[in-house]
Amino acid sequence: MAINEIVIIDKVKDLAAKSLELLKGGKSDEADSTLLNMKLASIELFKLSAPALHADKLRDILSVIDECIEFTPKSAAPLVVQAYILYILGDIKIYKMNNFRVAWIKSIKATEYDPSDADAWLAHGICSQQVLPSPSSTGEEALNKAIELSKDEFIKSKAVKAYYRGRVAYTQGPSIDPA
Numbered sequence: 001m002a003i004n005e006i007v008i009i010d011k012v013k014d015l016a017a018k019s020l021e022l023l024k025g026g027k028s029d030e031a032d033s034t035l036l037n038m039k040l041a042s043i044e045l046f047k048l049s050a051p052a053l054h055a056d057k058l059r060d061i062l063s064v065i066d067e068c069i070e071f072t073p074k075s076a077a078p079l080v081v082q083a084y085i086l087y088i089l090g091d092i093k094i095y096k097m098n099n100f101r102v103a104w105i106k107s108i109k110a111t112e113y114d115p116s117d118a119d120a121w122l123a124h125g126i127c128s129q130q131v132l133p134s135p136s137s138t139g140e141e142a143l144n145k146a147i148e149l150s151k152d153e154f155i156k157s158k159a160v161k162a163y164y165r166g167r168v169a170y171t172q173g174p175s176i177d178p179a
Helices: 002-024 028-047 051-071 077-089 094-113 118-131 137-149 153-172
Strands: none
Touching: 002 028, 002 051, 002 077, 028 051, 028 077, 028 153, 051 077, 051 094, 077 094, 077 118, 094 118, 118 137, 118 153, 137 153
């Protein structure tokens, strides 16, 4: 499993770097397909059992994703990847919380730009659960919207899991395993 994790992490990292290069070069149309592929690769990463073991590699990707977000304020794809990686890392630390706050604000803008984007709603829901007091009605509404709009059963299942995780965390406290 570890080899698959490294391969997929490297794939996400390469796609993030390629996306950033295209975005910096003003090739936003070409970047769109690369961003989509990056998002799809991050979903594969999201499915693996223990990618948080590679936390340093994931944190390296976050810095590239941050730059992609700056160049694509209206695209949800890099926000989703950022939310997934932060979700995978799991441990609530100042570093993570600051990133979640920034991602949360940007996810709101992404849902306003395209209210039909299930991924934007999922990113908003995941981030809301980390930033707002639990259970967050805002987070729950965003996750419900993601479930309603998504055509991907895996994404729906993750949204459902994130929804119930927020509920369980509220009743049992912050020591819940975020995997």
